[in-house]
Amino acid sequence: xxxxxxxxxxxxxxxxxxxxxxxxxxxxxxxxxxxxxxxxxxxxxxxxxxxxxxxxxxxxxxxxxxxxxxxxxxxxxxxxxxxxxxxxxxxxxxxxxxxxxxxxxxxxxxxxxxxxxxxxxxxxxxxxxxxxxxxxxxxxxxxxxxx
Amino acid sequence: xxxxxxxxxxxxxxxxxxxxxxxxxxxxxxxxxxxxxxxxxxxxxxxxxxxxxxxxxxxxxxxxxxxxxxxxxxxxxxxxxxxxxxxxxxxxxxxxxxxxxxxxxxxx
Numbered sequence: 577x578x579x580x581x582x583x584x585x586x587x588x589x590x591x592x593x594x595x596x597x598x599x600x601x602x603x604x605x606x607x608x609x610x611x612x613x614x615x616x617x618x619x620x621x622x623x624x625x626x627x628x629x630x631x632x633x634x635x636x637x638x639x640x641x642x643x644x645x646x647x648x649x650x651x652x653x654x655x656x657x658x659x660x661x662x663x664x665x666x667x668x669x670x671x672x673x674x675x676x677x678x679x680x681x682x683x684x685x686x687x688x689x690x691x692x693x694x695x696x697x698x699x700x701x702x703x704x705x706x707x708x709x710x711x712x713x714x715x716x717x718x719x720x721x722x723x
Numbered sequence: 724x725x726x727x728x729x730x731x732x733x734x735x736x737x738x739x740x741x742x743x744x745x746x747x748x749x750x751x752x753x754x755x756x757x758x759x760x761x762x763x764x765x766x767x768x769x770x771x772x773x774x775x776x777x778x779x780x781x782x783x784x785x786x787x788x789x790x791x792x793x794x795x796x797x798x799x800x801x802x803x804x805x806x807x808x809x810x811x812x813x814x815x816x817x818x819x820x821x822x823x824x825x826x827x828x829x830x831x
Binding site: 628 | 753756775776779784
């Protein structure tokens with residue numbers, strides 16, 4: 577990283593049910609992180625986590641926002657939706673568990689890998705949920721990758 | 724293996740205008756999150772899924788190409804998006820199993 581910036585922040589609205597736009601925010605995030613000169617392996621990791629959170633909001637939520645913040649040491653992705661919340665987070669974090677409908681599964685989603693993928697890709701992962709909404713906070717340490 | 728070497732074989736048709744590239748691995752599957760979890764840069768992804776989100780997954784992973792099995796085709800909008808993102812879309816007249824065999828025989 578060089579000294580050209582201190583903090584970069586962007587927020588992307590995510591619309592419930594809009595599969596055609598799903599991936600746009602992640603593509604933009606990937607583009608921005610590359611422009612900021614961040615290691616390509618880390619960019620891919622963050623973009624994958626962003627995509628999973630985007631898709632989760634499209635499929636399961638009433639819509640929300642994905643916020644990217646980048647400072648000198650850390651990339652942060654904050655996914656906030658407007659509900660209806662995840663009743664059992666431990667269950668939702670298990671690989672293979674999904675509440676997606678048959679129609680969603682036919683599109684190739686609903687493998688129950690979204691949340692586990694987000695946790696695996698990020699260096700710090702926290703999730704909290706209530707009927708009013710789910711908040712997923714992911715951080716990625718810049719400079720950890722060896723190349 | 725170069726993508727162009729695969730396109731020289733019978734039954735593989737490039738569906739959009741993208742440059743040649745190295746194919747450095749392969750993955751086969753129709754569950755997007757599954758592929759998302761296991762994909763690596765440069766892979767050829769063999770699938771029968773053809774919608775827009777396939778392009779998003781392939782682009783984020785920087786896959787070398789998406790190979791649509793059994794003659795599946797992608798609609799124009801998705802093909803255009805793939806072209807913009809630099810994702811090669813190949814339609815193959817072979818089943819997924821055979822495609823993977825061909826890729827393996829070619830050293831992928």
